[in-house]
Amino acid sequence: MDTDLVTRAQSGDEEAFADMVYAVADRFLAVSHRILGDLGLAEDATQQALLTVWQDLPQLRDPARFEAWSFRLLVRACFAEGRKSRRWAPNLRLLSVDEPMVVDGTSAVVDRDQLERAFRHLSLNHRTVVVLHHYLDLPLDRVAEIVGAPVGTVGSRLHYATRQLRSALVADARPTPREVAQ
């Protein structure tokens, strides 16, 4: 983000802020959609985050840090929306993360729905780290800056999330007792 644009918006220049909003809105919505898994919630979170950016901009001391700062506000807004919503109803059969990955010798193919279901089973904390790292391609230290956790913690969350996804995918692919009986 152009720091001059940020500085102008900090001083109340609405045109500069409009340019900023159009520059980041798509990205904000994409990130919040992936974290929350619900477009309606993501739109609410994005709107709230952008308004908060406008309100709190004068408090940003270093315009060069706008990106990390604004994503931090977005993540907060996502968590606020996530807390409001009770639409998280994961219905997965989880295996221990240490369970062997071979499923009765059957090669199960993961499709988009499986991934989405597995992803929803993760906590918001874990989803956030996965999205920031794997979608935005941010290195772990930048993710740590955004979520406000030590780099080691972010690495642990990413590792845990990956293992949980793997386990959830295996569990989801395993036939249910009813399917076996049939």
Next chain:
Amino acid sequence: MTDVNSSDRDVTRAIRSWLSEDWHEDGSRLAGAVLDRVESTPQGRVTLWPARRTTMNKILGFGLAAAAVVAVLFGSQLFGAPTREVGTGVTPAPEPPVESRLLPGTDCSELEAGTYHALVGTLTVTVTVPTSVSTGWIGSADESAVWVGDRGPCWFGGGSKLVVSLVSHVYTDACNRQHTVETGTPAAVTAALAAQTGHQTTGPSDTSLGGYPASRFEFSVSDSFDDQTCTGAGLSGGVRLFPGNGVGSGEFNSGDRVTVWVVDVNGSAVAVATIPGDTDLDPVIDSLRIEP
């Protein structure tokens, strides 16, 4: 898409592929809606506050304190009503302001702008979250510490924080939580922190905070230092100045530069720590009152 019998790397590849698909969002429509609301949404301006925490000449400080006492007495007699000296501590009132609310005793409590108080040991700590802060402030208190900060959601660390802690022991090494020294007085806390290893130290320097005499330190740990290697650091890493719960222990991470005042509140040692982030903490520090 991928075979789940495969490795974490394959799962990662599947996740990256899935995340990069077109999820059919339209941010431009949202942008218009946001900009429609901007006109009616004022920006939160940062109030400029006088620097009150600089080292003060003792004679000048005494003179100002005496002048304030005279002014209070004169005002009381003239207007017939008691007055409150916010932040000076010259004549600390025994109770928090009427409009203050009890700071929640559990983590994850979101705070609106306003004044909050909590009992820490036998001290009443009062602090104001300024109106220039619009969202995301959280805070909590337990029997030995009070903290407020701008970082939400609550389970994330980092962010701007102000922490007020009672101190009775200090670690000899901030990166090794096995050995402490007992510190019965504010002077002993100051001496123990000055001798503490495990970080870079600037100070102490004599100053005042909230009307009480204080010693001011700055502590930092370089970015390159892995604070997860500290003894007892756990997953969140961090060095700690003294025993306590979480941030109440003066905990900070590599790359942080924290300011700590050891405040002598009528003989009790109180540590006030600020960990900087994006939010200017000066108004919060200036609002701080500690009352016996």
